[in-house]
Structures are given as structure tokens and as C-alpha cells.
Amino acid sequence: MRLLLIEDERELADALSGALSKHGIVTDHTTHLADAFELTRQNSYDAILLDRRLPDGEGLSFIPMLRRTGTDTPIIVLTARNEPLERVEGLDVGADDYLGKPFLVDELMARLRAVLRRPPSLTELQISVGRMAIDPLHLSVTVESIPLDLPRRELLVLVALAKRKDKTVLRSTLEAAVYNYEEEIQSNALDAHISRLRKRLLDAGAGIAIHNIRGVGYLLKEE
């Protein structure tokens, strides 16, 4: 396993590299964002550890840059800036985890494992379809910048479909997205939600269509 560590405090960086190597992890280290960007282009990392305060800028700005190149390498932010709001900020720009300094190496390892266990994140921060923008993290929806508020269940259906726009989403997947295990469902509730959602999207002029694939599921695409 190979990590990229972006951290300007030499001592911490060395200590961390040493600790990780005991777990059989190879670590590349750099102190500047510019170098980091170059390194990610030349190598393939299993994960990236990122400090926020860096000599040539705010570490977080690195995340959208990287994501824009289509890279979905997990990123864990390591920083002294550990206020709740700052954590939200970090996760919302696309970090996979956020760990405040000081931290135990054991906790870092555990979070690393957790992050690597996940399937490569399909979760974009912002999905746009038709005249519509959907933020799956905050569960908010806008049509041409005008917020559209939808009932909870319809919203969940929409997000589940939007995350895989232009691809079929199985019925069972949708049910799993909207209902948890306790909530039984013994009618066509899902169909009803789809129907009502369609009507609302039409009224709002969202410019998207939800197609049914008989016996399989549904598919969302621009109309």
C-alpha cells in the first residue's frame, strides 16, 4: 500500500512515515501542493493524507483540483483546524475523512481501513441534470438556482436516481434507499412516490424524465 502525505511539519511527517512503515505502508512525502499535484499524476496512490495549512496555500483547495482530474483516491485531512464547522467544510469539498491533530496512529489506521473498505465513491458533490442541480450530501435540489423543496421520500428517490443518472436503478435499490429494514412496505408506495415526483418535476420545469424499465427498475435522464 502506498500513501501520499502532504504535510509541511517535517517532524510530524517523519514520525508518521515511520509509524506507517511498520504497518507495511509506503509513504511519499511532500510539503507543497504544487509538488503533490505532480506526484499524483505520476503515481497511483491508495490514499492521500492532507494537511490544511501549507506553505503554498490552503490544503483543502487541493481536493477539488484533484477530483476534477477524475481521481477518486480517498483523501483524509489531517489538521489542527478541528472545529465542527471546519470538519464539515473539509468533508463537503470531497475529503473522505477528517482527523484533528493531535491523533493516535491507531485511529488513523482504523480510519484508513474504513476508507479503503468503501467502494470508490460514486458520490459526486453536485449532480446536474436537465435544468436541475442536486446536492446528494445536503439533500437539496434547485431548478435554475431556485430551491425546490420536495417531501422527504420523493427527495430520496430523486437523489438515488440522480446518483446514477442515465443508468437503470433497480427497484430493490430504490426501496433500500427510501425505506429502512423496519419499515415494511406492502403496496405500491414506491410507484406512488415516483408518480408524485414526476408531477412535481414537471410543474417545476426541471427538464428531466424518469423512465420505467419494466420488471427491472427506473432510469433518470434529461428529456
Next chain:
Amino acid sequence: MRLLLIEDERELADALSGALSKHGIVTDHTTHLADAFELTRQNSYDAILLDRRLPDGEGLSFIPMLRRTGTDTPIIVLTARNEPLERVEGLDVGADDYLGKPFLVDELMARLRAVLRRPPSLTELQISVGRMAIDPLHLSVTVESIPLDLPRRELLVLVALAKRKDKTVLRSTLEAAVYNYEEEIQSNALDAHISRLRKRLLDAGAGIAIHNIRGVGYLLKEE
């Protein structure tokens, strides 16, 4: 390595779990098909050991169910029903091996190794043929990024063929992919599906051809 054992005889199940654990194999055990299906959705198994006679139905019916979700985890059927015709039956619905009770654990291990030695995963995340991309896990199909929705049975046929593109797929294999154990078929329904599928693919300009291998099966390739 992790296995799923579907077996209602408690004693046999316990003995087997114990024996397998000595080979470093982790075994999940369940006695009912319904639970088994849930488990396969939540976990990823290297192989599945399946009894035929189960409290909630014929074990074999589980195989098409599972295959239909796009899972091609190897399945070994373990059963007292060990007549030649019954073995054919089992293998034809999509089992990878069929082992009659009683059996030696050593033989099971050998068969397991054999099954796992086969092409690591037929389950690519994305299969591309001609101008077409197929996602066998999510059962979605696109032609030059434009989603193509197909009826369920035609879709299943296409996916089964695409997974083994450029290779002949036996008629019986296709039938197993499309029909479950209960559903009898006494006409040329499969041929009809192939025919309608060909037409749809042509209309969509998919750039692929489905050839017939007389008396054997079908073969999908770029045209």
C-alpha cells in the same frame, strides 16, 4: 477467504464450518434461502455452498435468482440427490460444481480450489462491445452514452452473452440466466427473445452481432 453455506442440517453445517476453518476459511451459515439472498447482498463471498432440500424451497432455485442480480460467485451444490440427471439439472441452472453427499472434506477442498482457479472474475464492472457499454451489476446498457432500455428478459440474455463475448454461450446457460427453476419453458421463447433483441440492437446502432452456433448456442461479437 469467505464462504456462504446454505444448509439446514445443523450437524453437518457445524462440522463443515469447523473443518473449513482449519483451512483458514471463514464460513457464514444460514438455513433458509431468503436469508441467504440477503447475505449475498450485504457481503461478497468467494464461493457459495448450497444444499438442495431446504425448509423454504428447492435450493437450485436460488441460483438463477442470484445470477439475475449479476453475481457470478461460484456455487457448489452439496446434496444427497446425486443421480446423474439431477447433477445435470444442477449444473444447467448455473451451478459451478455438484457434489453428492456424503463426501470427503478433502474432495470439497479440491473442488473449491478448482472452481476458484477459474478466470478470477467474469464480473467486469463495465463491458464494452461495439458501440455499446454494459454494466452487468446494475443491468444497464448504453449505446454511445445514450441509455438503452430493454425488456427484462432481453436484457438478461444480452448480459449473459456480453459477459462471455467472443465465446459461445450454451443454450442451456442462457436459459439458466433468464428463467428460474420453477419457470418451465416449452416453446422457442428464448429464440424469440434473441430475435427481438437483435432487432432492437440494430435499431439502436449498437454495432454488435449475435451469431448462432447451430445445435450449441449463441455468440456475441462486434460486427
Next chain:
DNA sequence: CCGCGAAGATTGCGGCAGCATTACGGGGAC
């Protein structure tokens, strides 16, 4: 090269499963 039988291809038809829509009412939020 021709003829024949078997396998496959195609297509219309009809039944019915699955979906869309909508009205209704319980229930929670305010």
C-alpha cells in the same frame, strides 16, 4: 448440385403482470 430434414428466425396474437394515476384517510407538525 440438389433435396431433405432439422434447427433457427421471424412475427402476429392474446393473456396478464406490472406500472401509472388518483382518491381517500390516518397521522404528525405547527
Next chain:
DNA sequence: GTCCCCGTAATGCTGCCGCAATCTTCGCGG
């Protein structure tokens, strides 16, 4: 109370899909 979400169920409809009839292709033997 009032509003609205949301599960339920009734209704109507679409189009999938099994069937079978008919036509075409293939491979073999003479």
C-alpha cells in the same frame, strides 16, 4: 384546527412475453 405527507387500494392501460404458425437457413448425403 389546518395542512400536507404518505401508505393504501382501486382503476385503467401498456407492452412484455409465451405460444405457435410460417418461413428461412444450414449441413449432410447422394
